[in-house]
Amino acid sequence: QKEVEQDPGPLSVPEGAIVSLNCTYSNSAFQYFMWYRQYSRKGPELLMYTYSSGNKEDGRFTAQVDKSSKYISLFIRDSQPSDSATYLCAEYSSASKIIFGSGTRLSIRP
Amino acid sequence: DSGVTQTPKHLITATGQRVTLRCSPRSGDLSVYWYQQSLDQGLQFLIQYYNGEERAKGNILERFSAQQFPDLHSELNLSSLELGDSALYFCASSPQRGSNTGELFFGEGSRLTVL
Numbered sequence: 001q002k003e004v005e006q007d008p009g010p011l012s013v014p015e016g017a018i019v020s021l022n023c024t025y026s027n028s029a030f031q032y033f034m035w036y037r038q039y040s041r042k043g044p045e046l047l048m049y050t051y052s053s054g055n056k057e058d059g060r061f062t063a064q065v066d067k068s069s070k071y072i073s074l075f076i077r078d079s080q081p082s083d084s085a086t087y088l089c090a091e092y093s094s095a096s097k098i099i100f101g102s103g104t105r106l107s108i109r110p
Numbered sequence: 111d112s113g114v115t116q117t118p119k120h121l122i123t124a125t126g127q128r129v130t131l132r133c134s135p136r137s138g139d140l141s142v143y144w145y146q147q148s149l150d151q152g153l154q155f156l157i158q159y160y161n162g163e164e165r166a167k168g169n170i171l172e173r174f175s176a177q178q179f180p181d182l183h184s185e186l187n188l189s190s191l192e193l194g195d196s197a198l199y200f201c202a203s204s205p206q207r208g209s210n211t212g213e214l215f216f217g218e219g220s221r222l223t224v225l
Contacts, residue, residue, distance in 0.1 A: 006152075034213075043112060043200055043216030044153070088153060097166050098143070098214065102152030 003027050006089055006101030014109050019076040023089035023101045026070065030091035030099075033065050035074045038086045038103065047087070048074070079108045113137065116201050116217035124225055128189040131220045135182055135203030141165065142184040143204070143214060144176055148197040159184055191224045198222075 006023045013019055021035075032051055036044035048063045050056045050072075056063045064073040072089055089101040113136035123129055135142050144156040155168035159178035170176075173191075178184040188195060198221050202214035 041218070043114070043202070043218050044214075045112070045216065046213045049213065097155055097158075097168060099155065100145075100153035 003099050004089060004091055004101040007104055008102050010105040010107060012107040012109060013079060015079060015081060017079050017108075019074075019079050019083070019106060019108075021074040021076075021087050021089075021104050021106070023072050024070055025072070025091050025099075027091070027093060027099075028070070029093045032092040033063070033072045034090040034092070034098075035061075035063055036088045036090055036100070038088060040085075044088055044100075081108045081110050084108045112215040112217065114201060114203050114215050114217035116199075116220050118220055119218065120221045120223075122223045122225065123191060125191055125193060127191050127224075128187065129191065129222065131186040131188070131199050131201075131222075133184045133186070133201030133203075133217060135184070135201070136215050139203035139205050139215070140182065141204045142178055142182070143202040144170075144184070144186050145200040145202065146197050147200060147219070151197075153200070156186070188222070191222075193224050196222055196224045 004025045034049040035047045037047045038044040050063050053065050053067045060077045062075040084107045086103040086105045088103040092098045115134040117132045140161045143158045146154045156170040158166040162178050173189050176186045198219040200219045202216045
């Protein structure tokens with residue numbers, strides 16, 4: 001079993017829709033939970049990080065962590081074509097390893 | 111621009127050959143991470159260095175090796191290359207040893223094609 005599971009997509013939604021991206025993880029030692037965004041032919045860049053269970057909001061983006069079920073989500077409101085990218089969840093353990101999910105390819109149709 | 115520089119951007123070579131990928135971290139960052147990204151495996155952690163010393167190891171093959179030099183740049187050496195080694199290789203850096211917030215700054219990657 002992979003430490004981090006993520007649906008690879010692709011996911012295609014119309015502009016303005018609410019997008020939900022999800023990951024599950026198996027290692028209870030993970031302490032930090034991140035979402036990275038990767039545009040085509042570019043390196044990933046950090047979008048959001050959370051430490052505890054609950055929600056964290058940043059503009060149109062909301063990250064949600066449920067440690068009891070080992071489930072993390074990223075919601076994008078009022079999605080824009082510029083949000084089209086691959087979104088990778090990542091988890092960080094005390095062993096200093098940051099483990100990435102395989103990424104979900106998202107396309108926002110104008 | 112993340113401030114992390116990787117060279118070369120593209121590399122085409124043959125099976126059995128050896129290549130070296132180079133990474134210059136952001137100014138002041140002490141930790142360097144190497145990741146391999148392929149279509150079917152996602153972003154796989156290879157190895158991390160902190161201030162010249164190996165800090166953590168992931169799924170790095172024995173044919174691969176890395177080091178971080180006193181000026182903090184890092185090199186990833188891939189030898190006896192196989193077709194399956196074709197991938198994007200990313201370097202990332204962070205200021206701290208353990209990257210407390212999980213924020214890594216990635217370079218734009220080196221695309222390796224093994225023919």
